[in-house]
Amino acid sequence: MTRLLLPLSLGLALAPPAMGAEPLLSSRVARKPLLQQAQPLIPVRSGAGTSGASLFAGRAEGGLFSAVLEPTSLPHRIGGDSVNARIRDIIARAEAGPDGYDAVQHGARRRPPKRPTAMTLDEIFAWIAATPGQPHAIGRYQFIPDTLRMLVNRLGLDRRTRFTPGVQDRLADLLLLDAGLDDMRRGNITRRSFMHNLARIWAGLPTASGRSHYHGHAGNRATMTWARFESAMAPIFPH
Template sequence: MDRTVPPGAALLLAFVYETETSMKAPECYDVIYGHNQGKLPKPLTSMTYGEVVDAQKGWTKRFGSSAAGAPQFMRATLIDLAKANLSLKGTDLFTADLQDRLAYKLLVRRGYDLFTAGKISRTEFGKRLAQEWASLPVLASTKGAHRDLKRGQSFYAGDGLNKSLVSPEKVEAILDRVKAAGLSVDAGEPVEERQAPTAPRPKPVAKSGRFWTWFFSGTGMGAMILEKLNIVALDWRVQMLIFGSIIAFAVYAIATMPAVRHALGIK
């Protein structure tokens, strides 16, 4: 499953894929309606988005439906998704990850976020899912696309083509898990409490090159000034030692600056 798909949505899509295709990943991503994928010149996941849409033109007459991929995208659905996603190109491969991302967009359209936020009921979300995927049943009696429906029937019952392939109890069970997964990092795994980043501890003064540079500079300059004023007498060797120490610590302080180390290629 594509990593950009939230855990709850990934759980639901895996359920939809298996219900729609009767196959699990990765085989489900190459399925077309009626399991006629063996009649294609190459697997769906090796085709580009544009090639799939073009090929679907003749699938309804040839196979009975244009449904393609794990989510069983209809040709009209793929075209509509392309219009809504300007970043999607005809040259993009119809990979498993691309199918996952597009299927997730269908979930959002049908109210995934509203369901996980508690703004629509399980029954309502189930009906919306049944409108998207004909193999899923409605969870309560309602008006379908062609007739009045009883709980457990496909939303498209009566068209002579579609029927529910799973019980409403299984759909309800998976939707309960989906909603619970909205509060977890992974389905069934508790979310670790997020901790605010701690401020970096200040560097000890004794390890600060800049501190020692200023310390020796200040004391060295002070000593030289006192010597010039004849307050103290410094041997030339002492003066050279002070001067050399100041230079050495200045070089050390500069060399330890992040910007300088980066410019010199030092990690």
Template sequence: MRDALPGSIKPAFAARSLRCERKCSQPNRNEPRTCCIIQLLLACFLLFAPHSIAWAGRDDGDLLRFIRHFEARGSYDIFYADIRQPPPKPLTQMTVGEVLIWQGSLKGTRSTAAGGYQFIRGTLADLVQRHNIPRSARFDQNLQDRLARHLIDDCAGARARGTTAFGNCLAEIWAALPLLSGPQKGRSAYHGIAGNRALTTPENFTAVLQGLPYRTPTIRQARASVPSGHRTVVPRHVRIRSAMKETAAAANAAMPKQVWTTDPYAVD
């Protein structure tokens, strides 16, 4: 998390604070001095309060799950499918420095995307530098979530403008998310680049941005949520889990029901 409000929001609060300060120094009958002082204190608090306090109560767990599901099938250890030189060990067991070295060694691949949020090398290196993350830090689930939150925070200005602007900003970060407006609405901002395309609908994306809980969909739900004419891609682990549930349900339905008229364990 950042330590203060985004840069795009700061000037507005600073200007408001300055106006209130001038009014307090020259109060008039229509605006009591006490009221003006309260406004000044509130503006100062919002200007210098920590980012986490300014966004008190923000719960982005569902948004992170949503992004991770469509970007990486929910896995923190996954990497771009066309990479022919896999990491020497699972990504979550490597340090950030080791991940960057491995990504830098990749040749002949269209992408170096790795981890639950498919960080390409340039993005990962930038996050490490901007947020002073030690290269010795473990690239585990917690750190990957933290890095993703930093990227979400980069869209703070868009978030203040509304759901659509916020969603479009996130779609420019994660290729699996659809744009929510414009001529390319419903498509990835990187459609066709390195095989990228949107893997969910604007309606599903908007619902999560508006605070609705996200659960991994079943095959039927995933297919029903995709507009006609679009091919549905269902993650392998979802297909396996759904098949197991359907098999168990069919077995229970086919099992004959035994009705006992006497106690089978009674002693003669």
């Protein structure tokens, strides 16, 4: 789940967030990658253990690192293909554990009243509001509240929409775009850079050092090795 607000791997200075706060995620609407323009905050969860899904980091409005997409440009770019699905599978291995789309961050003392995939977005936000002071990362990609709200708004989803696997995948696909998936496909960035971008969103993914970009913040750690991450990504992007 990423509770650390991220800058990608572009060397933005990160100020350690206050412990115990729900992630404050912010962004700027811009036409250039936000990575190159803003210094993100990185709020982290408190009291998190070091096992299970990691922390998921995101931003409140607009894209995380790349140019914000106009709403009208989203439909034909979101929904995924085999490339998206394969990358999402790698992320899920690092983030969700065996519960997959019904995963809830292990530090949540008061869990949702039913399986996440059986809940509407409105029900999820109601659970978040009713259980302050605990982690709320939810689903296969461990969305934290501000990130979930931001993505739901970007897709224009009705709050009565159920948090199905398909909806979760669509939300994750927005983050793949923010991480530079289009640039990766066009050969404008290297696979290593793209992997670092992903690791700045999902704390369970490693950087080339072998550690999470957020290692040590509120119990965050990489849940796979860099070698395993690279071996999973190489067949998707051989060059």
